[in-house]
Amino acid sequence: MTFLKTILVILLVYFGLKFLIRLLTPYIMRYVAKKAGQKFEQAFGQNPMRSEPQKEGKVTIDKKPPSTRRTKETVGEYVDFEEIKE
Template identity: 45%
Template sequence: METASFKGLFDVIVFIIIFYFVMKFLARLLLPVLAKKVVEKASQQFEQQHQQYQNRTQQNQYQSQNPATEKPKEKKIVGDYVDFEEIE
């Protein structure tokens, strides 16, 4: 079993510091690209939803302007309504 040494501790601390700076450098390079892609995708989804909403409203306006195309539903007349009262 090995015991901890000052040189081993120093190597670990140096490795952690180097890893921190490398990750910080890579984040500065890659995060703007990733953020741009996320914003573009959100923008595309918003445009699609807006287009779908416009299509639906145009279809509803067209249907409301042409009521002759819709057939009114026929109501069945069953009979008179009779209100019953309980007798005690």
């Protein structure tokens, strides 16, 4: 008889937790999304270049010009070979 009570308690706990998790999942997801949004705003919301006012006549460069790479015409060393018939 105690075996059946144990199985019944285990099943009740399992289904109870399953039911509670289904009820609480939307609230947990909202909380996680809100925290992620706050961290995103902290990381990317503060732009130090835009925060200080620019003086008139001051020149600023926002991006680095693309670098031109010179490629060599020779890619590598080529080796000639001959087949040897045995």
